[in-house]
Amino acid sequence: MKHIQNTEISYSELFENFRHPQSGAVVLFSGEVRDNNKGRAVTHLEYEAYEPMANKMISEILEEAKSRFKLNQAACVHRVGRVEISGCAVVVITGSGHRKEAYDANRYIIDRVKNEVPIWKHEFFADGTSEWGQNCDCISDDHHHHHNNHHYERAE
Amino acid sequence: MNRKIVYFAGLKKFFGDETSVEVAPEESYACLLEKLGELNPEAKEVLTSCRIAVNEKFVPLDETIKDQTTLFLIPPSSGG
Structure with missing residues (x-):
């Protein structure tokens, strides 16, 4: 399965195709674009990925989650390119x-994808500026710190 | 020997899409990151939190650069 795509994600379609006779529970998480971040108005986002590696890493994370949590199915798709509000x-x-x-x-799965997979968010603000995002809010103790707690500060 | 380095996201602002950098024998990946920081001091902070991928796998930064292939500089992830 391809986990990185540059066109709109149809999660209803993904969800419909997700039926499994042994599944009594199906959970869908959608990460959506907010119109604000840290008090600043956001107009849209653009995502970039190192696609072959991101695709491979998401596959591995899904396989690991399936065996660790005894899932019947697991899917994850991440956008690249421009994504509008909502x-x-x-x-x-x-x-x-x-x-x-x-x-x-x-x-x-979502925590590992956000923290480990080579995908980057470029935020565009209403004041015309833009900045490359950094994810780690360091609130939870158990997330994967692959960046030695150095944060990626504003690039613009 | 010159090695091709590919940059992503915010790193492109400092280095462009890719550069070629002279790598000395026995040089480690960490050394290379330091050298890039000297070439562009503004990028130093980001470089301290970068990982390096070779053949689509992350490499331990204290290892000597040995493969002949392209190095991919991976800034901290910010997907989702």
Whole structure:
């Protein structure tokens, strides 16, 4: 499956194709573009990825989540290119026999995708400036710190 | 020996899409990052949090650069 795409993500379609006779719980997370970030008005985002590697890493994360949480299915698709306000930037769907595993696995997948996979967000603001994003809010103790806690400051 | 380096996201502002950099024998990936920081001091902070990928795999930065292939400089992820 291709996990990186430069066209609109149809999560309803992905969701429809996600039925599994052994799944009593299916969880869908959609990461969407907010019109503000840290008090600044955002007009749109543009995502860039090192695609072959991002695709491979998402595949591996999904496989790991499937065995770790005993999922019946797991899917993740991330956008590259321009995404408008309220557009879907990333979707994660997980299905398992009962809800706990589907919820836990969904969170596990999105956290790892955000922290580890070579995908970058370029935020465009209403004042005409732009800046490359950094994800790590360092609120949770258990996230993967692959960047040694050095934060990627404003590039503009 | 010259090696091709490919840059992503915010790094492009400092280095463009790709550059060619002279790599000394026995030089480590960490050394290379330091050298790039000297070439462009404004990029130093970002470079300290970068990973390097070779053949679509992250390499330990303290290792000696040995492959002949392109190096991909990976700034901290900000997907989602």
